[in-house]
Amino acid sequence: MPVLQLESVSGGYGETEILHGTNMVVERDQIVTIIGPNGAGKSTAMKAVFGLLNLTAGRVLLNGKDITNTPPEKVVSLGVCYVPQTANIFPNLTVQENLEMGAFVRRDDFRPRLQEIYQMFPPLWEKRRQAAGTLSGGQRQMVAMGKALMLEPEILLLDEPTAGLSPKFRGEIFQIVKDINKAGTPILMVEQNAKQSLKIADRGYVLVDGQNRYEGTGQELLSDPEVGEMFLGGGRSAAENGPSEERSSGEGTP
Ligand SMILES: Nc1ncnc2c1ncn2[C@@H]1O[C@H](COP(=O)(O)OP(=O)(O)OP(=O)(O)O)[C@@H](O)[C@H]1O
Ligand SMILES: [Mg+2]
Structure with a gap:
């Protein structure tokens, strides 16, 4: 199916x-x-x-x-998780806060998933405390995808x-x-x-x-x-x- x-x-x-x-x-x-x-x-x-x-x-x-x-x-x-064409991150929040926002409907412990996302996108781990809006275009796209993947869609x-x-x-x-x-x-x-x-x-x-x-x-x-x-x-x-x-x-x- x-x-x-x-x-x-x-x-x-x-x-x-x-x-x-x-x-x-x-x-x-x-x-x-x-x-x-x-x-x-x-x-x-x-x-x-x-x-x-x-x-x-x-x-x-x-x-x-x-x-x-x-x-x-x-x-x-x-x-179903959706990364729109524009405005797909919160530029004033840090990378980590963006990822946590992605998990907001989860009722369980999302921390193991957060670690998996950082493994998938190593640059995001390095920049986890930086405002997402200050990242390069490619890395902002990683934040947007990582945020969506927090829910294991x-x-x-x-x-x-x-x-x-x-x-x-x-x-x-x-x-x-x-x-x-x-x-x-x-x-x-x-x-x-x-x-x-x-x-x-x-x-x-x-x-x-x-x-x-x-x-x-x-x-x-x-x-x-x-x-x-x-x-x-x-x-x-x-x-x-x-x-x-x-x-x-x-x-x-x-
Ligand atoms: N919120 C909206 N309200 C009214 N019309 C809209 C809205 N969003 C898109 N449209 C219209 O719907 C049509 C299709 O738009 P859509 O954004 O789906 O195209 P697209 O194939 O994604 O184009 P692009 O390659 O430019 O992103 C266009 O004529 C557009 O002007
Ligand atoms: Mg379009």
Whole structure:
């Protein structure tokens, strides 16, 4: 049974329908990537899972159980953790406080999990007493993922985890995503760095205008000439060579 399924999901904001019958499946051991143009509804698809959208048709299933239109706090307690595209950390709290915030719905002792997170992200241990907002873009993304992982989720949703990062940090984040998955957490992620993300994905979806345009294994999408032409930079490896800049407000880091 898949860990997560979107079955013909439609919905949007107010009167505006953004998703028009979207379908997605994440199996228990998979990394699944959603790519597509700006405004296609990729982030909206994640919000649909997380109960941040009013769905007008279709169903969202978690481990086969219907969670359509379940409010976010309930969705979290069912084991879905979501790292949004922006504002995904508390910049004025320390790294450790951020991680502890991630565990706020846990009723048990979360300290062993905290140690596991520090083992997964060694730079966070070194900077645990520093305000998270002073870290580099890549390390802030580690804080955001670590915070979500504090709950040992059934599935992790990541919205553009490598946005604004330099190629080096991008590579590191993709490696971390692979490691998290190997350690047992299924992942659904949205990515603009389409080629790199499909390389590590078991399955990919190309979302256009709120509908599935293409789908397949990561490899199938990478080798599909139409997908390559329209969504992967026409084979010129734009995804790898495009200009980039590390988005960092951490210039003043001591
Ligand atoms: N909170 C909101 N209220 C109203 N409309 C919204 C809201 N969020 C997004 N939209 C609209 O929904 C559409 C899909 O947006 P969405 O953020 O899902 O796209 P996306 O595929 O994630 O794009 P991007 O690659 O730019 O992140 C866009 O037309 C956007 O303007
Ligand atoms: Mg988005």
